[in-house]
Amino acid sequence: MANGPAVQAAWREKLVTKATGTRFGKDHAFQKVKTYDEFKDAVPIRDYEDLKPYVEHILHGEQNVLWPGQPAYFAKTSGTTSGVKYIPITSDSLPNHINSARDALLNYVHETGRAEFLDKKLIFLSGSPELEKKAGINIGRLSGIANHHVPGYLRTNQLPSYETNCIEDWETKLERIIDETIDQRMSLISGIPPWVQMYFDRIRARTGKEIKDVFPDFSLFVYGGVNFEPYRAKLYESIGKRIDSVETYPASEGFIAYQDTQTEEGLLLLLDSGIFFEFIPVENFFDEKPKRLSIAEVEVGKNYAVIINSNAGLWGYSLGDTVKFVSTNPYRILVTGRIKHFISAFGEHVIGEEIEKALQYAMQRHPEVEVTECTVAPMVAPPEGGLPYHEWLIEFGMPPNNMAGFARDLDKRLTELNVYYDDLISGSILKPLVITPLPKNAFINYMRSQGKLGGQNKVPRLSNDRKVAEGLMSASNE
Structure with missing residues (x-):
């Protein structure tokens, strides 16, 4: 807690040294990496898709790929674009x-x-x-x-x-x-x-x-x-x-932080636990060469995307989460969201691509339907009581002849695309999605009310809270 930057620098050196002889270490010339700047030049930012070829080598029986030896486990988790993800857990990272x-x-x-x-x-x-x-x-x-x-x-x-x-x-x-x-x-x-x-x-x-x-x-x-x-x-x-x-x-990729006190805000970032952290200011994340910061360079109150390098063999790995530091003495964070729009009010990790695919499937099944615009929000505590659900707020150019059938097809496709959502529906944690049809120009009126009409502005396809949904409902009733 008292020596975060020094502890992190030591972990960076230790991780690079131990992985120098691995396939990844050789591909990225780890034997030449001494400083943090050299590390950033050698190791690009990656998501699971980028790391997947290395994981495939391990799944085919190869040793010493991302970390010496082979993983003790793979944590199986639902991917956003790649289906199932296999996240390595080694005897060193356990x-x-x-x-x-x-x-x-x-x-x-x-x-x-x-x-x-x-x-x-x-x-x-x-x-x-x-x-x-x-x-x-x-x-x-x-x-x-x-x-x-x-x-x-x-x-x-x-x-x-x-x-x-x-x-x-x-x-x-x-x-x-x-x-x-x-x-x-x-x-x-x-x-x-x-x-x-x-x-x-x-x-x-x-x-x-x-x-x-x-x-x-x-x-x-x-x-x-x-x-x-x-x-x-x-x-x-x-x-x-x-x-x-x-x-x-906790994440499959690593245990990141925990609440270490009942009296202060935030979670203690675990800086001496086999992970070398990097942070990218959210506004720079999608730059061609985003600015990468070590723990010594972060500031209180700014949103950062979390990047980890670990003794599980994850390198330059983007967790997809965003955090904000509430303290740097010690380093405590709040988890502020995801780098991309998503819904995970119940742990389902539904992303925009899945919403789009479900909508496309249902519209193919109901060819009369025209959708002007839609957004999806969680209904955690339904005013009518009963189980929570995903609310689809849709402005139809032409509504379906069978609204209930259209909703069933949306839900069917979403359960096929997302294993967590399927678990929640089949486990009766969530009830199937509910469609709320909106009047003509609802989205335009909402964007006008936000001062964001026209240009490149658009309503997010989905949100993890109800701000957009409530704004739309309010704009529709005016």
Whole structure:
């Protein structure tokens, strides 16, 4: 915390030295790289698509490709343009994932002096720990892989059982989790907020009680993956009291940060955990040669795209996330969004391309339809009650003869394009999308109201909040 720039410089040197003999190190002349400027010249910014050829070499059995030896695991995750992504986790990078989760809890104990929760039952709502193999490498979702490495002192109190965690169907799994936990002394609950909310809703439906009365020892909520703010009020209402919480910032590519204090804003950036970070000012990200900054060069209050270089063998890798520093002593961040438009209010990571493809598919199935403009927004807390959903606000030039059928086809295609969205729909976390038809000129009136009519300005195809949706509805009613 006290020596961020020096620690990061040491990691850069260590990573480059160790990877010099790899295929990637040879391709990028690592033996000549001594300074940060030489590193930037040698290693271009990449996304998964750019790194994919190296991953393919590993999947075909080649050793020493991105990092010495071969990965211990591949974390399987949904790609935006490339379908499934295989993110390497090496024996060197595994401690970053496991120890960081541990340290988030131990930091909480250190700061607050509250350790009683470790003596009672803990639940980590996660994916299945069952793994498959490819080229002799274990493959699974990150949360499932992490499940195999829960420290012994936590495992004895961990719920649900391994067998229940392996259930793929979320509805079935959730009922079994409730069976196993409802009469236990639960003290810590960890998971993505919408999934935890569903767990709470089912418990309340079964017992008629608030969570604090079902789990009187429940004292710590650990979360990550999506913005907590839209869920905070309803979650605390379900619990019936305010409790401490610890926010984490884990990704398949690495554990980036965690909340290290209950009194200060932001998440502590993990600078001594096998990752050399770089930051690109958001306004420069799409430049041909974007400005790259080390931790020593960042400023408070500016938005940056996060780039990582790690002992998992990721080099110049763009996470796609944007962060803002709220402190540089120590280095604490807020996650501010994605470098591109997206919806991930529930962890679904739906992107504009998927919206476009779903719309194209539905219009082919309903050839009478003309769409003037559309945008999509999450409806986290429907005013009419019931499950949340994606709201498609569409201005039709010619509406479909069968609106319900058109909506079904949109939803069908989106579930095919995005595995996370499919999981949420099939798991009854979300209900199928809802179309809200808008009157003629709704988008024009909205852009006029924003002073952005004409030129290169356009309404984003999708947003992770309801600002655009509410602006459109307001402009439509004027």
